[in-house]
Amino acid sequence: MKKLLFVFFSFPFFALSQSADSAFIKTMADEILSNGKAFENLRVLTKQIGGRLAGSPQMVKAENWGAATMRQSGADTVYMQECMVPHWVRGGKDIAAIVSAGDKKQSRSLAVLALGNSSGSGTKGVTADVIAVSSFDELEKRKNEVKGKIVFYNYPFNPTYIRPGQSYGEAGVYRYNGASRAAKYGAVGVMIRSLTGGTNNYPHTGAMRYNDSFPKIPAVALGLEDAEYLWQTCSKNQNTIVSFTTNGHFLPDTTGHNVIAELRGTETPNEYITIGGHLDSWDVNEGAHDDGTGIVQTIEILRMFKALGYKPKKTIRFVLFANEENGLRGGQKYADMAKAKNETHVFALESDGGGFTPRGFSFETTNDKIEKMQPWVNLLLPYGAYELKTGGGGADVSPLNKTFNTPVAELLPDNQRYFDLHHAANDVFEAVNKRELLLGAVNMAGLVYLVDKYGL
Numbered sequence: 001m002k003k004l005l006f007v008f009f010s011f012p013f014f015a016l017s018q019s020a021d022s023a024f025i026k027t028m029a030d031e032i033l034s035n036g037k038a039f040e041n042l043r044v045l046t047k048q049i050g051g052r053l054a055g056s057p058q059m060v061k062a063e064n065w066g067a068a069t070m071r072q073s074g075a076d077t078v079y080m081q082e083c084m085v086p087h088w089v090r091g092g093k094d095i096a097a098i099v100s101a102g103d104k105k106q107s108r109s110l111a112v113l114a115l116g117n118s119s120g121s122g123t124k125g126v127t128a129d130v131i132a133v134s135s136f137d138e139l140e141k142r143k144n145e146v147k148g149k150i151v152f153y154n155y156p157f158n159p160t161y162i163r164p165g166q167s168y169g170e171a172g173v174y175r176y177n178g179a180s181r182a183a184k185y186g187a188v189g190v191m192i193r194s195l196t197g198g199t200n201n202y203p204h205t206g207a208m209r210y211n212d213s214f215p216k217i218p219a220v221a222l223g224l225e226d227a228e229y230l231w232q233t234c235s236k237n238q239n240t241i242v243s244f245t246t247n248g249h250f251l252p253d254t255t256g257h258n259v260i261a262e263l264r265g266t267e268t269p270n271e272y273i274t275i276g277g278h279l280d281s282w283d284v285n286e287g288a289h290d291d292g293t294g295i296v297q298t299i300e301i302l303r304m305f306k307a308l309g310y311k312p313k314k315t316i317r318f319v320l321f322a323n324e325e326n327g328l329r330g331g332q333k334y335a336d337m338a339k340a341k342n343e344t345h346v347f348a349l350e351s352d353g354g355g356f357t358p359r360g361f362s363f364e365t366t367n368d369k370i371e372k373m374q375p376w377v378n379l380l381l382p383y384g385a386y387e388l389k390t391g392g393g394g395a396d397v398s399p400l401n402k403t404f405n406t407p408v409a410e411l412l413p414d415n416q417r418y419f420d421l422h423h424a425a426n427d428v429f430e431a432v433n434k435r436e437l438l439l440g441a442v443n444m445a446g447l448v449y450l451v452d453k454y455g456l
Helices: 001-034 038-049 059-073 136-141 165-184 224-236 286-306 329-340 367-383 398-404 435-454
Strands: 076-090 095-101 104-110 111-113 126-133 150-153 189-193 220-221 240-245 249-265 268-278 313-322 344-350 357-362 387-390 410-413
Touching: 001 224, 001 286, 001 367, 001 435, 038 059, 038 104, 038 286, 059 076, 059 249, 059 286, 059 313, 076 286, 076 329, 095 150, 095 329, 095 357, 104 220, 104 367, 126 136, 126 224, 136 165, 136 189, 150 165, 150 224, 150 240, 189 240, 220 224, 224 240, 249 329, 268 286, 268 329, 268 435, 286 313, 286 435, 313 329, 313 435, 329 398, 344 398, 344 435, 357 367, 357 435, 367 387, 367 435, 410 435
Parallel strands: 126 150, 150 189, 189 220, 268 313, 268 344, 344 410, 357 387
Antiparallel strands: 076 249, 095 104, 095 240, 111 220, 126 240, 249 313, 357 410
16 A cells, blocks of 8 residues: 555656656757857857867867857856877878789879878888788788788778667777788788768778887778779789878877866765867868867857756866877876866766767666666657667766766767768868757756756
8 A cells, every 4th residue: 555655646746857857958958949159169169270189289279269168158167177198290191092003004093091190101102012801800811911012901881780880880990900900910001991981082080009019000091982992903903002101190298188167066066977078189170070069069058057047966067178089188187187086976978979960878887877867768859869778978988987987978969970071071060050969969958957956
C-alpha cells in the first residue's frame, strides 16, 4: 500500500517538475532563437581573425577577442589560464605532382596539404617511386618493396557506417601513424587519402605523430579526386614517380591561454560545471565548424543566462580551450589546475562536432547516470535532441574524466556533412547555417540547466 501511495503522489510531482523545466527551457530557446548573437560572433571570429593555429598571431587575437566578448556577454569574471602550446608552422605552400607513369613523363599537379606536426621535405623536395597500399596489412606484406619510395595509403571512408565519425576513427590511424610505419621500412615520404567521404578535391590536414625510433619523413594528404587518380595510375603503371615539397617545422613552444568566464553558483559555488569548445583551428581555413561554432555556442549560453537573469546553483565555467588540434595542451592544463586547486567538477560539456542540426549527446560516464538522464530526452526533443548515450565526451574535457572521473559529454550534431570540410580549406563561415547553430546552443543550455538543477 505504501508503494502505491508513493507512486500516486510522486507522479504528479514529477509531472509538475517536468512542466516547469519544459517552460524554462522554452524560455531559454526563445531567447537564443530570437536574440542570439552566436552567428554574428562567428562572423567576426572567422572573417576578422581567421585560422587560429596554436602559436600563431591569430591565436593571440582570438584569445583577446574571446575574453572581450565574454565580458560583454555579462560574465561575473573572465580570466586567462596560461599554458605552453606547440608552435608548428606550415612554412610555405605545399606542392606535389606526378612526374612520370611507366615510361611516360607527366606533369600533373596534385592537391596536397602537409600533415600537421610533420617535418618538411627540404627545398629540394622528395621525388621517388610510389608504392600504393590500401592498408597497414598490405604495407607489412610488401615491406621489402618500401625502401627509397613514397608510400601512398589509400584507405577510404567506409560508406556503410551511418555515422561518418566511425569511418574517421578507422581511417585516422593512417594520418596519425602512417609516416613512422612507412619510415620503419625505409620510405622517404608518405601520402595519405584525405580523411573524408566528400565529393570534392580539397585536401584535409590534421595532426600526425612521429615515432622517434624512425626517421621523420615528410607527409601529406591528398584531395579525394587526386587520390583516386594516383591510385588508378599506380594500378596501371609499375613505376609511378611523384615529387612533393613541404616546409613544415616546429618553432619553440610559446604561451597560449584557456580563456575562462564564470557565472558564480548561488548554492554550491565550489562545484563546477564546464561548457566549452576549442579556440584554435588549422591554418588553411577559417575554423568555422571546427571549432568556431562550439566557441560561439559556449558564449551564447553565457549571454542567454545573463539576459534571463538565471542564477545557477553551481558555478558554471565557460571555457575557450587552447590547442586542441595538435596537442590538447589547453584541456590538459585545465584539468591539471583543477587538480592542483582540489576543485570539485560535477560535469563538463563540449561542442566540437560542428554547428549542424543537434541530434543528442554522447557521454563518458556510468550507465546508471545515463539511465537517470533518459527522462530529460522528452524535454530536449522539441529542439532536436533525441539521444543521450554512452560513447565518449569531447577531447578537451576528457582530461577531467581521467583526473576526477567527472562525467563528460559532447554535443552530437548531424555529422553527415562534417567530414566534407573537416581540416580543409572549405571550413568557412558560409558553410554554417544560423538556425542549426542556434539550436545546438539551445540543447546545450537545456542539458546544463538540468544538470545544474538535478545533478548527476
